[in-house]
Amino acid sequence: MFPPSNFTGSATTSNVVISPQQLQQAQQPLQPQTIKFQIPPLAPSRGADSAQINIVEFGDFQCPFCEKFFQETEPQLMKDYINTGKVKFYFEGIEFVGPDSLTLGQGSWCANEQGKYYEYHDQIYSNQGRENSGWGTPDKVKVLASGISGLDTKKFNSCLDSKKYESQVQELTLFAQKAGVTGTPTNFIGNYQKGYIPVVGAQPYDVYKQIIDKMS
Amino acid sequence: MLVMKSAFQRVFKNPRYVILSILISFFMFFVFILANNFSTFVTVLSLGPSPKLLVDVITNGSANILYAAGPALFASIIVVCILSGITISMIVCQLQVTRSFGGKKNLASVGGILGGGFASACSACSATLASIMGAAGGLAIFPLKGLEFSLPSIGILVVSMYFISKGLTESGKCKI
Numbered sequence: 507m508f509p510p511s512n513f514t515g516s517a518t519t520s521n522v523v524i525s526p527q528q529l530q531q532a533q534q535p536l537q538p539q540t541i542k543f544q545i546p547p548l549a550p551s552r553g554a555d556s557a558q559i560n561i562v563e564f565g566d567f568q569c570p571f572c573e574k575f576f577q578e579t580e581p582q583l584m585k586d587y588i589n590t591g592k593v594k595f596y597f598e599g600i601e602f603v604g605p606d607s608l609t610l611g612q613g614s615w616c617a618n619e620q621g622k623y624y625e626y627h628d629q630i631y632s633n634q635g636r637e638n639s640g641w642g643t644p645d646k647v648k649v650l651a652s653g654i655s656g657l658d659t660k661k662f663n664s665c666l667d668s669k670k671y672e673s674q675v676q677e678l679t680l681f682a683q684k685a686g687v688t689g690t691p692t693n694f695i696g697n698y699q700k701g702y703i704p705v706v707g708a709q710p711y712d713v714y715k716q717i718i719d720k721m722s
Numbered sequence: 723m724l725v726m727k728s729a730f731q732r733v734f735k736n737p738r739y740v741i742l743s744i745l746i747s748f749f750m751f752f753v754f755i756l757a758n759n760f761s762t763f764v765t766v767l768s769l770g771p772s773p774k775l776l777v778d779v780i781t782n783g784s785a786n787i788l789y790a791a792g793p794a795l796f797a798s799i800i801v802v803c804i805l806s807g808i809t810i811s812m813i814v815c816q817l818q819v820t821r822s823f824g825g826k827k828n829l830a831s832v833g834g835i836l837g838g839g840f841a842s843a844c845s846a847c848s849a850t851l852a853s854i855m856g857a858a859g860g861l862a863i864f865p866l867k868g869l870e871f872s873l874p875s876i877g878i879l880v881v882s883m884y885f886i887s888k889g890l891t892e893s894g895k896c897k898i
Contacts, residue, residue, distance in 0.1 A: 539764070539765070539768070566847060568847075569846075569847035570789070570790050570847070571786065571789075571790065571846050571847055572847070574786070574789060602847055603847055637847075688846075689846030689847055690846055690847045691846065692846070703765060704761070704765070705762065705765060706759075706761045706762060706846050707759060707762060707786070707846035708782075708786060708846070709759075709762050709779060709782060710775075710778040710779065710781075710782045712774075712775055712778055713762065713765070713766060713775065713778070713779065716766075716769050716772070716775065717765070717769065720769060
């Protein structure tokens, strides 16, 4: 895991990792479309470091389909692939649905300061409200975060108020757009060598399973 | 209303038009799901032939409309599909009888059908057909979550059916 400040400090459009050389789109008949990119060195991962396949989810904490993916597909992926060491899972929170998504995204990095990135991810998706209905304002996010076991809420609240991760979420959103993300959740399955196959939306588990098995 | 009732009785007395309507209704629903989940279909097809997986994606796409936009939008999309099936069958019937498409009034039904496509939510936030038209948030930015498209579509299709019915009543009955 990289300290977020490494990214924030040098985050400009030109060095957000992706470039025309890195983003090679190869489309052949009867071949899945693959995209090559380096995972932004920010988000911690779930799963074994030795895993050969990555799932990189670009999601919005306000998006109901991301919540559906979290509730229905992620647990199966955890059981069959992530907990068995075959796949490493990254969640990258981006701002897609509305302004509160930016606040919710910043919250994940504030939680990450205390090693609670995925605890926050799980807590927010487990308590998601309707899009742009006001459940993701800073005050509401603080209340939600207070339910995370072991989180220093004073530290978290002061981090959220400082908005120090605002540009980081914006840069990740830009990165996602450059990688071709047009909707959330978009899961990229693969690795840098083989490229990533994008899966847009909350699709059935078997779609992910088939791609992972093909890439393995 | 009488004009429409009379035309309906003439057209759908022939079971072939009933079957045609049903087939077109299902086909339209499939097209709406396909159009809004296009990239997933491409990925699934490129992985190899798997009819089960395709059926799963279609079923999941249908369930996602219900999940994200609620029963009102889902029901309105079903109505658009059924009306599309009936309208297209009536246009086919009209073509058989008059040997002409029926002009600009019938063309309005295409607008009604397209509205159904725009109303169909896809399985992701912001990736609907509506977002192609510049609505960056997809259907999420519309207060009625897509009913803004599907309700006018229903209206357009009903008006189209009226004009087709009128044309059919004036020209005689359908033959296949």
